[in-house]
Amino acid sequence: MKGFESEMIQRLRTSDGWKFFGVLPQANRGLAVTWWVLLLLRGILPALFAIVIGRLVGAVQRGQDVVGPLALVGAVYLPLQILAPLHRAIGANLGSQTAAWLYDRLVLACVRPPGMGHLENPKLTNDLTMARDFDLGISGPPMSISMDFIASGLVEMIVGLASAAILVGYAWWAPLLLAGGWLATHWLLRESAVWRDRNTEEVRDAQRHADYAYRLAVEPFAAKELRLFGLADWTVDRFRSMRSRLVELRFQATKLRERPVLWSLLIVLIANIVVLGSMASAAADGSLALDRLVTYASAAVTTGMIAFGGLSWALDCSAAPVAAVLRLKEAMEPAGALVLGRQPADGLPAREIRFRNLTFTYPGTDQPVLEGFDLTIPAGTSLAIVGQNGAGKTTLAKLLCRLYDPQSGGIEIDGVDLRTIDLDAWRSRVTAVFQDFIRFELPLRDNVAPGGAPDDFIQSALADAGAAGLADLDTVLARGYEGGTDLSGGQWQRVALARALCAVRLGAGLVLLDEPTAQLDVRGEAEIFERILAATRQTTTILISHRFSTVRHADRICVLEAGRVVELGTHDALMAAGGRYHTMFVLQASRFGTEDTEEEGVNYDVLT
Incomplete structure (x- = not known):
């Protein structure tokens, strides 16, 4: 028996509803305490009102002074009317502050981990969407x-429970029967046992697709x-089918499936006939x-509120995202955790960057993106990385930024394992x-x-990125703000390049460029890349690009x-070798049908 009770308590503590009520005082303790006090008063006052009305009727029947009973009726009735809007x-x-508290926790859970594995983990996708x-x-x-729907239930x-307690004064069996x-009807109508079916993985997945x-x-x-x-009809049909699927799943989770409604009616009818019939007989004799x-x-009448009160769908709607946020908080920190080193990073890299027998697999997959990877990059040089989509080019950049750590092998900076270097440094x-x-x-x-940076650093970086005169430094880059402006894709890309170049002026020693000029025309790209190489001459530069007209300058x-x-x-060496690089370069150039495309800077961005 003790084991059963312990299991029940444990299930209660791990339920979404328990977690929901647990965060209310964390969001605002004063409001939460006040909300619960008013909730109890609103539940007890109707039962008290039945008692004071009975006393008033008794006073009238016996010809006694009714001032006292009337005062009691007023003392109960007025709070009964006032408390509802106040509680609402x-x-x-409290609901707004709880939502804000949850959003704060979600932002911290997403941003605080030093890595980003938690944001690309497919197992967390549904919780992330809901939260x-x-x-x-x-x-x-x-x-x-x-909160109002929850409070009403x-x-x-x-x-209902307070009213049932009053019936004990009439007969011990009356409250038990009614x-x-x-309660049986409550179980049959509300199906509290299957509310959790509205929050299954299948329902959450359907919600994500519908959204x-x-x-x-x-x-x-x-x-x-x-x-x-011409995808308008396809989009509408998809929306309808996904939303219909979601509605169907929710209906299946809440429809009456344990017992027919007739049983509910019979149970309540029999209980009320027995209790009220007994009262009528007692009054008659x-x-x-x-x-x-x-x-x-x-x-007896208000005891029926039991069936229509309690934990409702509104609690389910609110408790599910609360539980999702709490689960994310627990799951994201280890998923985005990285080894935090302590060695200084001053002047690194001064000699080389070396990938040594590195293997890396993204979370949720079993196929390595990089396996047994070896590469040495001398400090102060430029390296271009090319290859088919999915070859691991962007993954290398993420690893160098320490957004992930490899499963085996490592990255060495001047002979020092990158994981032992202070992350922020x-x-x-x-x-x-x-x-x-x-x-x-x-x-x-x-x-x-x-x-933050001195304005002359910012202006110089903008000039090097070909974005001088783009806008005033105080101009907001969005049309939704007074005096704001929007930029073209190419202009935005120049701003992003200026951000990197400004960081170089502030001390960065490694520049990673992952398709940095994809939205620029070819001549603009050639011009910008020459400026980048000039501005980063003393730094180590790694360029990832599909355009061979750019990478050939590395x-x-x-x-x-x-x-x-x-x-x-x-x-020149790779072209002379006639290998994979030569084949890809010739394939790009041949699509333009000219022999001078290499010199003219034609857009070779056709590699797949």
């Missing part, structure tokens, strides 16, 4: 609104392709006075431009130097294939 306002405030959008009214009402349950009947289909239809990022390729009859009959020595570089809705100054070129180095050398 406090609940809305990110939970208060937007997509999967349920915002928490500020849900709990108030009704307390009213409360038992209504994605909705975003395809209403957000700008997909608008061009949807219209160009004079053993139950009128005042007591009024009190007990009112209590190393990252201060690294700057990068990734394909999906960030675009801050902030002034140009903050886009180039988010951490000191050395590395060809990756299936996570391994298959060729390494200068452009």
Whole structure:
């Protein structure tokens, strides 16, 4: 028996509902305590009202002074009317603060881990989606609104239980019979045992697909392709089918499947007939006075609130994202954890960067991206990395930034394992431009130097990136702000390059460029890359690109294939060798049908 009770307590403590109520005082203890106090008062006052009404009726019947009983009726009735709107306002405030508290925890869970494995782990995708959008009214009402629904259900349950307690004064069996009947109905109608089915992996997956289909239809990022390729009907059909699937799953999770409604009606009907019939008989033979009859009959009627109160769908909608945020907080820190070294990074790299027998696999997959990878990059030189999509080029950049650590092997900086170097110190020595570089809705100054830098550094970096005169440093780069402006894709790319070049002026010794000029025309790309090489002459520069007209200017070129180095050398040496690099270069050039494309800087961005 003790083992069973312990198991029940453990299940209760690990339930989503328990976790939800547990975060309320963490969001705001004062509001949470007030909310619970008002909840209990709202549940108890209706039962007290039945008692004071009975006393008033008794006073009238016996010809006694009714001032006292009337005062008691007023003392109970007024709070009964006032507490509901007050409780609603406090609940809305508490719900808003709880949502804000959860968003704070989610942001910390996402941003604080030094790595980024937690953000690309497919096992966390559904929880991330739910936690990110939970208060937007997509999967349920915002928490500020849900609090009122939750409170209403709990108030009704307390009213029913308090009323059942009053019936003990009439007969010990009356509350057991009535409360038992209504509780059975509550179980049958509300199916508390299957509420959890609304929060299964299947339901959450359907929610994610339905939300994605909705975003395809209403957000700008997909608008061009949807219209160009005639996908409007396809999008609508997909949205309807995904949303219908979600509705069907939720219906299956909450429909009446344990017992037919007829059983509920029969149970309640029989219980009420027995109790109310007994009261009528007692009143008829004079053993139950009128005042007591009024009190007990009112209590018998309000006991029915048990069936319609309690934990409702609103708690399910609010508790699921709370549990998701708490699970993410526990899962993300180890998933994004990295070994934190202590060695200084001053002046690194001064001699070389070496990948030694490195193997790396992304979380959630079993196929290594890099396996037994070896490569040495002399400090102060430029290296271009080319290869087919999926060869591991961007992965190398992520590893150098220590966004991930390899499963085996390692990266050595001047003979020192990168994992033993202080993480923040190393990252201060690294700057990068990734394909999906960030675009801050902030002034140009903050886009180039988010951490701050002298204006002459910023202006010089913009000039080197070919972005001089793009906008005033105080101009916000977004049209939604007063005086703001937007930029073309190529202009944004120049700003991202200026950010990297500004970091070089602030002390970065390693520059990583992952398709840094993909949105520039070919002549602009050639011009920019020459400027980059000039500005980073004293630093180690690694360029990842598909455009051979750019990579040919690097000191050395590395060809990756299936996570391994298959060729390494200068452009001229690799062309003379007639190997993989030569084949890819000729393939790109031949598509333009001219012999001078190499010199003219034609766009060779056709490698797959």
